[in-house]
Amino acid sequence: MYFKLIISFALVISCNVKAQMPNSDASVNFPTRPIRIVVPYVPGGSTDLLSRLIGDASSDLFGQSVIVENRAGAGGMLGTTFVAKAQPDGHTIVICTVGTCAVNPTLIKNPGYDIYKDFSPIILIGGVMNVFVVNNSVPVRNIKELITLARNQPGKLTFGSGGIGNSPHMTLELLQYRTKVNIIHVPYKGSGAAIIDAISGQVDMMVENEPSIQQYVKNGRLRGVAVTGAKRSPGIPLVATMVEQGYSDFVVEPWFAFLAPSKTPGTVIHKLNAIFNMTLNNPKLRLKLEDANLIIGGGSTELIANHMRSEIDKWAKVIKANKIKVD
Numbered sequence: 001m002y003f004k005l006i007i008s009f010a011l012v013i014s015c016n017v018k019a020q021m022p023n024s025d026a027s028v029n030f031p032t033r034p035i036r037i038v039v040p041y042v043p044g045g046s047t048d049l050l051s052r053l054i055g056d057a058s059s060d061l062f063g064q065s066v067i068v069e070n071r072a073g074a075g076g077m078l079g080t081t082f083v084a085k086a087q088p089d090g091h092t093i094v095i096c097t098v099g100t101c102a103v104n105p106t107l108i109k110n111p112g113y114d115i116y117k118d119f120s121p122i123i124l125i126g127g128v129m130n131v132f133v134v135n136n137s138v139p140v141r142n143i144k145e146l147i148t149l150a151r152n153q154p155g156k157l158t159f160g161s162g163g164i165g166n167s168p169h170m171t172l173e174l175l176q177y178r179t180k181v182n183i184i185h186v187p188y189k190g191s192g193a194a195i196i197d198a199i200s201g202q203v204d205m206m207v208e209n210e211p212s213i214q215q216y217v218k219n220g221r222l223r224g225v226a227v228t229g230a231k232r233s234p235g236i237p238l239v240a241t242m243v244e245q246g247y248s249d250f251v252v253e254p255w256f257a258f259l260a261p262s263k264t265p266g267t268v269i270h271k272l273n274a275i276f277n278m279t280l281n282n283p284k285l286r287l288k289l290e291d292a293n294l295i296i297g298g299g300s301t302e303l304i305a306n307h308m309r310s311e312i313d314k315w316a317k318v319i320k321a322n323k324i325k326v327d
Helices: 003-020 024-030 044-061 074-082 098-107 143-152 167-179 191-200 211-217 266-280 283-291 301-321
Strands: 035-039 068-072 092-097 120-128 128-134 158-159 186-188 203-209 223-227 256-259
Touching: 035 044, 035 074, 035 120, 044 068, 044 092, 044 211, 044 256, 044 283, 074 092, 074 098, 074 256, 092 098, 092 120, 098 167, 098 256, 098 301, 120 266, 120 301, 128 143, 128 167, 128 211, 128 283, 143 167, 158 167, 158 191, 167 186, 167 203, 167 301, 186 191, 191 203, 191 211, 203 211, 211 283, 256 266, 256 301, 266 283, 266 301
Parallel strands: 035 068, 035 092, 158 186, 158 203
Antiparallel strands: 092 256, 120 256, 128 203, 128 223
């Protein structure tokens, strides 16, 4: 199920969440102290930005401060594991990504947590799209030309990513799975170094989240050949979507969600969901999220739970077919 389709349902569901929220002592009294959003990555990325914007906008509704805490390490597993073992009272939650919640359950033998047993989904909070970019010396201007070049030079083209198992890496793996091309993956410890090497020509191409790569496409230091959203990006409108270029089922919109430890009371989960839905409908916040090229989420706990299951199944097929392993 594509992210845009989910959002169309979310906008309807979010309007009814507050009315459906259970009325109990637990939900009335929560929260009793500041809420901590754990970001399992270093500051400055999309997850960090999204968490801070939503945290600031939701604090008045909670009647408590909302604090963002970065616990980076092990590709997001360190911070995610920390929250899995946290006190299940709703005061400590984690921002979940495609990598930590949809890829790691298949890619990593023991990530430190069981995504189904250790967490209770709260809400789908937003997403981005990815962009295929090439070094300016690579003689392609669209995705079909890139695929043709890769087929004519099997195993010679290289692509960089910010690490194994993240959404940019998996997007390229999905392309290889669908088109049967062979492009060599060069993982980096973060997307910043990969971008530098893509610009210098140390790697031929890369895939990256649109907010992080947009400026380099706009200033001409890298050439955009496709975006993976259902629609074109307002920030780089000249770059066509995969769908427009003939790949009708190739829509990848990396998403973010909030999760709580699994034994958190249902009344608390529903209150978190209700307040975050109200936060996401705040006009001032929506403008900030749109300016940051973030797709706005929302909706019920069931919506994000179903989406997570669908995404885990989707990426498991790619991981197994491409025999992706972590060294």
